[in-house]
Amino acid sequence: MAPFLTAEAERRYPGAGTVEARFDIPCRGFSITVLFGPSGSGKTTILRMLAGLERLNAGRILCDGEAWADAGQGLHRPPQARRIGFLSQGYDLFPHLDVAANLAYGLPGLAPAQRRARVADLLTLLELQGLEQRRPAQLSGGQRQRVALGRALAPQPALLLLDEPLSALDRPVQLRLWRDLRALLRRLEVPTVLVTHDRAEALQLGDRIVVMEEGRQCQAGPIQEVFERPSDPAVARILGVETVLLGRVTEVRDGLATLAVGEALVHAADPGGLGAHAYVCIRGEDVLLERGEPGPSTARNRLRGRIRSLQTEGPLVRLTLDCGFPLESLVTRQACVELGLAEGETVIALLKASALHLIPHD
Amino acid sequence: MDWEALRLSLRLAALTTLTLVALGLPLAHWLAFTRWRWKFLVEAVVALPLVLPPTVLGFYLLVAMGPRSPFGRLWVSAFGHALPFSFEGLLIASVLYSLPFTVQPFAAAFTAVDRGLLEASWCLGASRLRTFFRVVVPLSWAGLLTGMVLSFAHTLGEFGVVLMVGGDLPGRTRTASIAVFDQVQALDYAAAGRTALLLLGVSFGVLALTYGLRHARRLPWPLS
Incomplete structure (x- = not known):
């Protein structure tokens, strides 16, 4: 059976090198694939190619039997046609809309009553009750993160893409949210790709890992396997712990x-x-x-x-x-x-x- | 008091601003987001009225609208009268003359909108058009307002282009700024003084209102 997601993505930056990765997510349902590496290793670029925000110079992306991008055929589906949830590092909440309107932004197709019900569900799910009238500027970092996550989940995406979702928060908050996040995504059964440079975050959240350095994919596989048997010393160095x-x-x-x-x-x-x-x-x-x-x-x-x-x-x-x-x-x-x-x-x-x-x- | 001239001025300014909003929104959006390498040439053309003597712009417009130009002939065959020395001709001239006053603040406001917000909107399934009206416009309202008010005030105060293209026909092309000139020429300093004071008052009022509104809204989210 074909994997749920196949990513063979390459993007060339004239004079600044190439970013490439080849990995897949074997089956649908809950799993978290971590794109891991130091800053500048190209992980965010890979995520943006999955989102359709960057074009591929070579390779292809297939998700759930649909071709999202194929450089050979000049095919590029825009983000609007990919059924993704994308959470950027800065959250990018709409500052002029309140929490409820931010959550409802991706649901224009629903009837008003359904939309209100869905927003109410999300408020409960992410423990944001009572905050629906607040603007993003009036929220704490953790609340903002949850609103952004809820907004990305609202249209029930086929694939969730998270770019360093918790890096802006304090460590104690992170520790709690890692657990909550994994439990939530498991409950919603969303396949997720997550970018991080934080080893603890990768280990706590990930099922599979793609190790990146200088635009190149060094190793990909189940997280335990990669940490136990790094393919070469470079991977071991990036992973940063010996055992x-x-x-x-x-x-x-x-x-x-x-x-x-x-x-x-x-x-x-x-x-x-x-x-x-x-x-x-x-x-x-x-x-x-x-x-x-x-x-x-x-x-x-x-x-x-x-x-x-x-x-x-x-x-x-x-x-x-x-x-x-x-x-x-x-x-x-x-x-x-x-x-x-x-x-x-x-x-x-x-x-x-x-x-x-x-x-x-x- | 030349009320007719003032009414004409206000009507011209309002219609010019309206036309410029319709033209300026897409043009400024394109300028703000395009990566086309020759974009700077378009920017230079848009900015030309800022530095060009109004007489030069007026001269070219007069030639372009005249009965010997293809555009002028087309207009006459379509509407039965020539463009020069008509209100429509004046409107076209005003739109071109005030273009940078609309497009530059619009484009600056659009550029200031965080690109991440646009990408967030696209990833939530919103088309570029929906993103424009739901995200870009609400976050650029201060710049849009500035552009509209500047165009309005600038049109009220234009003189050279009006004289070149419109002439000085009472009720058709004789705007308040031209009326002041006429009154001075006729040594009617009292009338000129009244018209000038009125223009000064209207212009100051419009600008003060705008800046006041911007200042009030710059405070963080009042009463929300």
Whole structure:
């Protein structure tokens, strides 16, 4: 069966390079595809090509069996003919219209009574009751974000496109809204493409990820797979953490969470809002190694593992361990020599609970 | 008091403004949003009346409307009278002469509308025309008002072009500004003074009203 969305989009900027990506969304229904990369990597351009706001110089976009763009045939459907919901970074609410009129803007075809009912539904869904008469200038950042989301969802789009939807908000607000957003989109069963440069946002919201750098797509696939097996060092560098693993939350007590990762159990500080699963992010420089019998330590995690490989990176050595799950550690060359670390040796990896960063995921 | 001249002036200014709104909206919209590389040439043509002596513009219009030009002949065969020294001729001249006073504020206001809002509107399914009337126009109202008032006031005060194209025919082409000139020529300083004061009052009133309205609306969303 053909994928729900096929995007093979390329746009050339004379003298400024090319932006290209090839990915698909396998099936209809709820899923979030994250376009991830540093700023200037071309993710927004890809999103704008999906929206029809930029033309393709090569390639094509097919959605739900309809051709939205085909550079070979000179086909370009304008945004009006694509049934999309588009949420830009600045929200772009109409400043001269109140909340209710902003929400109703994309519903001119409905009878007035139906339109009012739909707006009322959206106000309830996004917890905006009582704000219908307000202008965008009189709303908080979080409220504006919800109005913009509601406005984009109002015409029941076939595909939702979100450009850094929460980047303008404070971190505590973000943490709450990430969870709410994913739950909402799941309930509405909207396929979504989301642009972000924030790793935590990508992990918390995404199902699939497209990693971009300098206009080029580096890797695309299910998010867990990409984080566990980056296709090359460039992708690993963009992703920014050495070890990212999906764990099952087994216990949360006294601010400490216990998760089953692979065959091992790890302990981490509870970030709050944990569900059944969470991503465990570990930086290589936070992983201490020990040999012989361990003495008393403040580290909550001590994991016995075998060294799978060593790789020199300037004054440092990157070790890949097998502790029941793959774990990367970054140590100095000197320490490596003193401890006699070599492939096949067994070591103990020490990790403070605070060095394990948890990102809730469903 | 030459009430007839004042009435003619007001009628000319009102009709000129109306015509300019109809012409200026699409032209300014095109200028504000086109990426055509030769757009600057059109901008220069629109701005020409700002710097051209009214006599030069009047001269060309006179020639273009005259019975020896194809346009002039067409007009005569269609309407039975020649354009020069008629009210219609005056209207065409006024529209061209005041074009930059409409188009420039309109285009500036349209350009100031955030492009993201237009894209948001398109993505919500609104056509370009609907976007224009639902988003662009409401957000540009101050610039649109300025353009209309400037065109109106400018038409009230024009002299050179009127004299060249319209002549000085009482009731047909003799506007208030021409009347002042006539009255001075006739050494009737009292009458000239009255007409001049009236023009001054009307012009100041219109401008003051506009700027006052703009100032009041610049405050954030009154009573909303």
